[in-house]
Amino acid sequence: MAEYDPIIRDIVEYVYHGQITEEHVYQRARVALLDALGCAIETLHLSPDCRALVGPVVSGTVVPGGVRVTGTDHVVDPLKGAFDLGALIRYLDHNDAYAGAEWGHPSDNLGAILSVADWLSQQDTKIPLRTILTAQIKAYEIQGILQQTNAFNAHGLDHVILVKVASTAVAAWLLGLSESAALAAVSHAWVDGHPLRTYRQAPNAGPRKGWAAGDACMRAVHLALLTQRATVGIRTAISAPRWGFSDALYAGQEVTRAFPYGSRVMETVLFKLITAEGHGISAVEAAVQAGEVLRQRGVAQENIADSIRAIRIRTQQSAVTIIDKTGPLRNAADRDHSLQYMVAVALLKGSVVETADYLDDSPWATDARVDALREKITVTEDLGFTADYYDPQIRSVANAITLELADGEVLEEVVVEFPVGHHKRPETLDGVMHKFRRNMSVMFGSEEVESIIQAAHNDETPIYIQE
Numbered sequence: 145m146a147e148y149d150p151i152i153r154d155i156v157e158y159v160y161h162g163q164i165t166e167e168h169v170y171q172r173a174r175v176a177l178l179d180a181l182g183c184a185i186e187t188l189h190l191s192p193d194c195r196a197l198v199g200p201v202v203s204g205t206v207v208p209g210g211v212r213v214t215g216t217d218h219v220v221d222p223l224k225g226a227f228d229l230g231a232l233i234r235y236l237d238h239n240d241a242y243a244g245a246e247w248g249h250p251s252d253n254l255g256a257i258l259s260v261a262d263w264l265s266q267q268d269t270k271i272p273l274r275t276i277l278t279a280q281i282k283a284y285e286i287q288g289i290l291q292q293t294n295a296f297n298a299h300g301l302d303h304v305i306l307v308k309v310a311s312t313a314v315a316a317w318l319l320g321l322s323e324s325a326a327l328a329a330v331s332h333a334w335v336d337g338h339p340l341r342t343y344r345q346a347p348n349a350g351p352r353k354g355w356a357a358g359d360a361c362m363r364a365v366h367l368a369l370l371t372q373r374a375t376v377g378i379r380t381a382i383s384a385p386r387w388g389f390s391d392a393l394y395a396g397q398e399v400t401r402a403f404p405y406g407s408r409v410m411e412t413v414l415f416k417l418i419t420a421e422g423h424g425i426s427a428v429e430a431a432v433q434a435g436e437v438l439r440q441r442g443v444a445q446e447n448i449a450d451s452i453r454a455i456r457i458r459t460q461q462s463a464v465t466i467i468d469k470t471g472p473l474r475n476a477a478d479r480d481h482s483l484q485y486m487v488a489v490a491l492l493k494g495s496v497v498e499t500a501d502y503l504d505d506s507p508w509a510t511d512a513r514v515d516a517l518r519e520k521i522t523v524t525e526d527l528g529f530t531a532d533y534y535d536p537q538i539r540s541v542a543n544a545i546t547l548e549l550a551d552g553e554v555l556e557e558v559v560v561e562f563p564v565g566h567h568k569r570p571e572t573l574d575g576v577m578h579k580f581r582r583n584m585s586v587m588f589g590s591e592e593v594e595s596i597i598q599a600a601h602n603d604e605t606p607i608y609i610q611e
């Protein structure tokens with residue numbers, strides 16, 4: 145019988161036999177887990193749209209021993225749990241991100257991991273935190289390593305394909321599937337159609353980009369559970385001539401892997417300390433610095449917009465593809481994928497753009513000065529920025545801003561190569577903990593928050609704590 149495609153085999157081999165030995169990787173995973181939970185609470189607090197999506201499909205459904213949806217009273221089945229947790233973590237685009245030929249949010253996988261772990265823990269298998277962190281590190285790694293070299297976006301496919309693949313593999317492991325069943329489950333993830341990323345791009349950018357990860361997590365758990373019961377795998381799911389993933393959806397290209405699986409992704413994941421599409425965070429920082437220069441020159445904050453004739457942004461290719469956007473912005477997801485919007489708001493506020501600033505009811509969403517400033521912005525790709533962005537040793541996500549003033553004077557360019565939240569910025573991990581405390585404070589008292597942090601530092605913490 146034919147062997148499974150190597151990409152499928154390698155994933156399962158890593159999930160079932162890969163050893164993560166370095167404690168600092170687990171330490172970063174704890175921080176990443178807390179960050180994702182804080183993002184879920186932030187979403188519950190700020191987004192009625194996402195709140196409306198969570199909970200049982202049929203209201204009133206009772207699932208004995210079901211998955212508790214963080215921050216709510218909902219108890220749902222493991223599929224809906226994966227959807228709900230994935231959507232809550234991801235909805236406002238504030239969870240960690242990773243770049244490469246493809247982009248994505250590794251913590252999207254936590255929807256599947258936490259749902260399965262919580263469900264199992266309430267049956268007869270107690271899942272300790274260490275196991276969850278291991279699954280998390282591995283899901284990050286599979287997604288990120290495959291992102292490095294495979295541009296699914298170039299074929300219109302959304303990057304949640306990798307959430308589905310990675311989450312299927314770790315869900316299978318958590319569920320105790322045999323390796324051969326896990327191979328089958330992962331093969332099914334590859335033949336699973338795959339959503340179009342049109343929901344992230346103009347003119348269709350919209351809320352689906354917030355729940356697409358939840359959808360992928362749900363499907364991953366479903367595929368793992370189906371395989372556990374009875375499903376046989378598809379050995380050449382990727383490579384089968386004409387009908388496999390490569391020929392059918394990837395223009396005949398091979399799916400590649402440039403590095404062995406280890407823990408590289410957890411070690412270098414970008415934490416979003418500023419709510420902004422990842423390729424624009426350094427532009428927000430540069431805009432704040434440029435605004436500061438204007439204020440130092442005596443321009444009052446309320447006159448900033450009038451004092452500027454033109455704004456020139458140099459950026460990397462991915463930012464041009466994803467967030468260089470003119471024209472009307474129709475919803476929060478449309479705004480948080482607009483480089484011009486985030487820079488204009490940062491200049492007008494005199495501080496970084498925040499999650500609430502993108503929402504429909506934010507005053508910025510309808511402020512005519514934002515649109516006026518957006519029109520003054522030109523965005524161009526800088527080939528050097530693009531090269532450094534793709535270089536796995538550098539991994540910068542640079543932006544540079546030059547202001548031309550109303551009187552024609554051109555100010556010195558402000559360049560930010562490594563955005564706050566980048567692993568090369570020393571303040572990153574403290575910043576994430578600050579963000580976590582702030583996000584959690586909308587629902588929990590400080591003692592409770594501190595006890596959650598403590599629990600996240602104890603490998604034996606059971607995921608299910610009986611109140």
Ligand SMILES: C[C@H](C(=O)O)[C@@](O)(CC(=O)O)C(=O)O
Nearest residue numbers: 241247248344421422423466
């Ligand atoms: C990874 C991205 C981010 O930093 O938010 C991304 O914007 C990429 C994309 O549009 O594909 C996202 O929404 O997931």
